[in-house]
């Protein structure tokens with residue numbers, strides 16, 4: 553049986569985030585884009601409202617997400633709805649302003665590796681800064697290096713065991729929230745020629761000797777987001793910060809590469825949903841613009857090709873949203889979802905780019921004005937086809953899942 557209606561809990565959550573996006577975030581978005589940041593009080597108020605960038609598991613101090621059964625309750629065995637909540641929240645926060653979603657205080661992309669691979673003690677330690685009621689804090693995730701992003705097995709940041717420490721040397725690039733993070737999950741290798749088996753993940757805490765922040769990127773879009781270069785020079789990381797502990801890597805198949813990839817199964821539908829939110833925002837901007845405007849004395853909306861374009865936009869946005877919700881539903885039910893997660897990520901950013909481009913084009917010079925929201929959306933949407941795996945990489949993942957015995961070069 554397929555149910556296409558959101559449960560009342562999910563629908564209530566969606567309505568709440570939609571109101572926040574429209575009434576609180578949107579009025580601040582253009583100024584944040586111009587100044588490259590939101591005011592600190594904005595983050596405090598988001599945290600006070602219970603919003604967290606990445607979930608803190610309930611057993612490690614987080615709160616049950618809206619719609620989730622409380623820990624220990626009879627209904628605990630029911631499937632989770634946390635992935636669908638994250639997808640819906642991602643869509644509507646991005647609708648308000650795509651920069652906000654990457655800025656929300658919380659463990660961020662660093663959360664899933666800690667949750668997936670961390671020992672109970674590591675989860676207790678590293679989720680502690682994000683418990684409700686604490687000052688706002690960020691976590692981060694550093695995989696990409698100046699010479700490699702898509703080919704994650706090619707990382708060169710070295711880790712060498714030295715007594716009860718590992719010594720890290722190398723550079724990471726494009727790390728979201730990397731400068732302000734209280735800790736960052738850093739992927740390194742024992743041997744750059746050793747492929748996946750040689751990779752390890754560490755939680756590197758702010759202030760660790762040998763760890764510093766390099767340049768902050770100035771970007772085309774998402775200008776209110778912090779994107780940092782991280783530098784490791786003889787950085788001494790205690791063995792207790794090796795994610796999963798030594799035993800994890802001694803077990804067959806214990807490699808941080810799996811940790812990095814499993815993170816994507818949860819995060820890709822969310823990132824795809826952000827592109828859906830951007831597409832919906834551009835669609836609404838265009839719809840409102842043409843509803844008010846006139847062309848040659850006639851209301852623009854009387855123009856049949858334009859009406860068809862609007863209908864096509866809406867159809868593609870809904871299709872993209874369903875792909876995201878399906879991948880999230882599978883994750884909530886504990887089903888393998890790599891293929892479906894990549895399908896959503898391959899599709900939604902393309903739709904987002906097309907809708908933003910068409911909207912700006914149809915609005916003409918008005919669309920290109922700096923103070924118009926659609927101009928910002930047009931700049932913001934591109935990166936959703938780049939980070940968390942580019943569109944090409946998603947299509948390759950899907951092809952490999954469909955044809956596992958054929959290697960595509």
Ligand SMILES: Cc1cc2nc3c(=O)[nH]c(=O)nc-3n(C[C@H](O)[C@H](O)[C@H](O)COP(=O)(O)OP(=O)(O)OC[C@H]3O[C@@H](n4cnc5c(N)ncnc54)[C@H](O)[C@@H]3O)c2cc1C
Pocket residue numbers: 661693694695696699700701702703725726727728729771774779935938939940941942943944945948
């Ligand atoms: C705003 C922003 C935030 C980011 N945040 C983070 C973060 O928090 N943590 C992090 O680790 N990284 C982050 N990234 C990095 C991002 O994940 C990488 O940019 C992305 O994975 C692409 O890697 P690359 O830039 O090295 O491009 P490349 O991998 O060099 O790709 C360049 C081009 O080649 C294509 N290509 C590559 N390989 C293949 C192939 N096998 N087949 C066909 N085409 C291929 C790609 O699709 C792309 O078009 C961020 C990037 C940005 C822009």
